[in-house]
Amino acid sequence: MTMSARVVLVTGSTSGIGEATAQRFAEMGDSVVFNSRSSVEAGERLAAATPGSLYVRADIANPEECEGLLHRVLERYGQLDVLVNNAGVTKVINHRDLEAASVEVWREIFEVNVFGTWQLSVAAMPALKESHGSIVIVSSAASVRPTGSSIPYAVSKAALNHLTALLAKVVGPEVRVNAVAPGLIDTPWTADWDAVRGFVQSVAPLQRSGTSGDIADVIVGLTTTPYMTGQVVVVDGGLTLAI
Numbered sequence: 001m002t003m004s005a006r007v008v009l010v011t012g013s014t015s016g017i018g019e020a021t022a023q024r025f026a027e028m029g030d031s032v033v034f035n036s037r038s039s040v041e042a043g044e045r046l047a048a049a050t051p052g053s054l055y056v057r058a059d060i061a062n063p064e065e066c067e068g069l070l071h072r073v074l075e076r077y078g079q080l081d082v083l084v085n086n087a088g089v090t091k092v093i094n095h096r097d098l099e100a101a102s103v104e105v106w107r108e109i110f111e112v113n114v115f116g117t118w119q120l121s122v123a124a125m126p127a128l129k130e131s132h133g134s135i136v137i138v139s140s141a142a143s144v145r146p147t148g149s150s151i152p153y154a155v156s157k158a159a160l161n162h163l164t165a166l167l168a169k170v171v172g173p174e175v176r177v178n179a180v181a182p183g184l185i186d187t188p189w190t191a192d193w194d195a196v197r198g199f200v201q202s203v204a205p206l207q208r209s210g211t212s213g214d215i216a217d218v219i220v221g222l223t224t225t226p227y228m229t230g231q232v233v234v235v236d237g238g239l240t241l242a243i
């Protein structure tokens, strides 16, 4: 199979890192499936502007909607080569405010970030085995440093790092699984995080926050690196060297 024949599903791709990643794959000639939970108009617009692509609304936290998403992809293209588990949620909570990080908050975050990633990966595995494809999981620098928008969020991303290793161990040799752990990236998610941005500019060796394109480049690279599996690549302008 040539690289241009790939079919790539990017979850949470109507905005930010997911959108930039889907666009990068499309620029390389891949067929891209856009997805989001609620921003249907943006998804339809992106798909209309991207030849050979498809938009499917689905909440990755919902098992039936995950199955439906996979069904639509296979019905349209007959194969899946790359799954980018990018969709995620958070709640900004000061780490010292233990009461605010209620079990309900933990559940909401884990439902999407961990359980959603798990169930979509499992549902996609037969197709990925057939295509000898790969999975890229979007983690966070908060998974490896005691930082991040809230404790439940950081722990959910640490769980994804271990999931990356455990999954990679059992789905080879057909399927590779890697993760990217971004530092502070300029997306709608972080639009009003000026204080954090200022901090990153002052302590990170590369003295800037990242762009969605910075992360998209690494995600695309992980799908074309045939001898790498089970790894978490931190992409943060060196921020974790300083905190």
Ligand SMILES: NC(=O)c1ccc[n+]([C@@H]2O[C@H](COP(=O)([O-])OP(=O)(O)OC[C@H]3O[C@@H](n4cnc5c(N)ncnc54)[C@H](OP(=O)(O)O)[C@@H]3O)[C@@H](O)[C@H]2O)c1
Binding pocket: 011, 012, 013, 014, 015, 016, 017, 018, 035, 036, 037, 038, 039, 040, 058, 059, 060, 061, 086, 087, 088, 089, 112, 116, 138, 139, 140, 141, 181, 182, 183, 184, 185, 186, 187, 188, 189, 190
């Ligand atoms: N920005 C950063 O600094 C940063 C740093 C480290 C890691 N990350 C990670 O990068 C990923 C993307 O973040 P971003 O900054 O690009 O965020 P963003 O611009 O807010 O985009 C999030 C995307 O995910 C979709 N989404 C949310 N929940 C979903 C669900 N249950 N099912 C399907 N789609 C869902 C959103 O669409 P709808 O809401 O319309 O459904 C949107 O398309 C997240 O996993 C985040 O944890 C971001």
